[in-house]
Amino acid sequence: AFFVSMGQGTCRLDAADTTGNGRGTTTTYDVTSRAACLDLCFSLGWCTGVEFREARLKCEIWNQTVGYFRTSSSANECIAKQERACADWVGTASCAASIEDLNATTRVDRLLRSCPQACADVTPTCPSDFRQLDANVGGLYLTSGGTVYQSQLEQYHSGYNMFFQMRGQVNAHSGALELTSLSADGGEEALITRARYLVNRLGAKVLLGPYGDESFEAVATVAEESKVVLMGPISKSNETVASHDTVFSMTRHPSDE
Known part of the structure; x- marks a missing residue:
């Protein structure tokens, strides 16, 4: 231990x-x-x-x-x-x-x-002055390397941080926000279990989804069945996940410009 x-x-x-x-x-x-x-x-x-x-x-x-x-x-x-x-x-x-x-x-x-530097680099994390707040957000991030590793970090820094206007262990009390982040590593079943934990146990009303069509689709299914909003790095051209009513994209595909 x-x-x-x-x-x-x-x-x-x-x-x-x-x-x-x-x-x-x-x-x-x-x-x-x-x-x-x-x-x-x-x-x-x-x-x-x-x-x-x-x-x-x-x-x-x-x-x-x-x-x-x-x-x-x-x-x-x-x-x-x-x-x-x-x-x-x-x-x-x-x-x-x-x-x-x-x-x-x-x-x-x-x-x-197994806990790489990406864990510290992916800056939206639980604030050091954690406490029970009015709104709950659940984040699911990839924490291991891969072919899109650098683009993941760039997306987290530019997209999620701009949205929440917070970095790392910074005070997250502004806007009565509580952010709990879990890893998106592992198989689809593990990801679904973590997403349901964020929704059912922590009461998250907004989920931040991970990269990867299959991973994001798994979280999108949980979001739809639980009637919560899912935001993530997808484009309008991704027909699989974009069809969900509760899914919103934080990125734009080059063809959208």
């Missing part, structure tokens, strides 16, 4: 959790350092994360999934223990998060290598 630093603030089970201690389920230990706190968590098979308090050298051990993070001016730091592929990261944990490898196993090394 490895640890993902959620940032300075307090851990939460979910957006509705106001207790700060997993609704009374966490255990607090006195430790000598942040590293000792992580070592303690790693030694406990049931530990899912820690909230470390620098001022008092207190280590709060979590036994439930850290699903939310609330920023604060305190010296607390919320650190989630995870061992998941880049494609599976959701919520506030993104590829741009601070990863600390405590036990460099072959699996962990492979997982870290």
Whole structure:
């Protein structure tokens, strides 16, 4: 497993959790350092994360999934223990998060290598000051290389960022917007599962679709059945996906000019 630093603030089970201690389920230990706190968590098979308090050298051990993070001016730091592929990261944990490898196993090394620089380059990500907002947007982006890799990055930078007027971990509160991005890598079924998660679990009303006719068509099917809007890098000449009533293109084909 490895640890993902959620940032300075307090851990939460979910957006509705106001207790700060997993609704009374966490255990607090006195430790000598942040590293000792992580070592303690790693030694406990049931530990899912820690909230470390620098001022008092207190280590709060979590036994439930850290699903939310609330920023604060305190010296607390919320650190989630995870061992998941880049494609599976959701919520506030993104590829741009601070990863600390405590036990460099072959699996962990492979997982870290599977999260390429594109994850940081594709700038629409969950904001660092994530919180529950009025509108939800779900993004599905390719995070691995390929023949259209550079054009993908260019599209994300110029199209999506112009639309949302935001870059990377910038505050996304403007316009009451919450953006959660997932990887579009993998097969069609995996992509459909992630799209349905964004719509059904996170309540996304707008989806940002990935490159590739088959991939985009898969997301378009979910958007149509869920009655949500899908935006993506398609042209009017793409008859397959353009026929969907809820699909909008963010690009123009050269023949359209």
